[in-house]
Amino acid sequence: RKEVEQDPGPFNVPEGATVAFNCTYSNSASQSFFWYRQDCRKEPKLLMSVYSSGNEDGRFTAQLNRASQYISLLIRDSKLSDSATYLCVVRGGSYIPTFGRGTSLIVHP
Amino acid sequence: GAVVSQHPSRVICKSGTSVKIECRSLDFQATTMFWYRQFPKQSLMLMATSNEGSKATYEQGVEKDKFLINHASLTLSTLTVTSAHPEDSSFYICSAQKREVDREQFFGPGTRLTVL
Numbered sequence: 001r002k003e004v005e006q007d008p009g010p011f012n013v014p015e016g017a018t019v020a021f022n023c024t025y026s027n028s029a030s031q032s033f034f035w036y037r038q039d040c041r042k043e044p045k046l047l048m049s050v051y052s053s054g055n056e057d058g059r060f061t062a063q064l065n066r067a068s069q070y071i072s073l074l075i076r077d078s079k080l081s082d083s084a085t086y087l088c089v090v091r092g093g094s095y096i097p098t099f100g101r102g103t104s105l106i107v108h109p
Numbered sequence: 110g111a112v113v114s115q116h117p118s119r120v121i122c123k124s125g126t127s128v129k130i131e132c133r134s135l136d137f138q139a140t141t142m143f144w145y146r147q148f149p150k151q152s153l154m155l156m157a158t159s160n161e162g163s164k165a166t167y168e169q170g171v172e173k174d175k176f177l178i179n180h181a182s183l184t185l186s187t188l189t190v191t192s193a194h195p196e197d198s199s200f201y202i203c204s205a206q207k208r209e210v211d212r213e214q215f216f217g218p219g220t221r222l223t224v225l
Binding site (some may be wrong): 041042043044045046087095096097098099100101102 | 141143145151152153155158200202206212213214215216217218219221
């Protein structure tokens, strides 16, 4: 089993739709969790950290479920500019991050 | 926000040559830098973890004699791909981790290497 697993997609949604991604991790000792966004042929950029209590940033909501070992990202009112690959990142006590393969999102008019 | 630069952004070289890629944290000190490689439609694969003043820690399957990493200061790490071959063609990305408690990491813009 891979350490961090994501559905590669692509998720193809119309503008305005709500879309959710999940990411599962295998190491129960993982301590911090992040969602990154990566545009084609660019470096990843931090979208948001994921806290135990869940967190929201505008149209984006991230949640952590430690019992089931997954994190989620919800995007409301999708925009064309949200089209990208969303990477799940998990980090343990050593601070070395492990990346998921990424989930591709395509928002169409 | 913190800025990490990478140079060069793109390089094309002949098979057998060596290529050096620089990663700099411009406005913060990074005790740790990571080097990743990403093939098309694949996830980022960690190649090595570089700590300032000590030898890099390589991930399994990454040849340390082929991918030389030097982290001479708190703001600079270099990756040298020695005797490059076409299969080394990839997108190489570094990231620098802040010293502060949250250890947030910031990515460089990446270097696209093409070996002919």
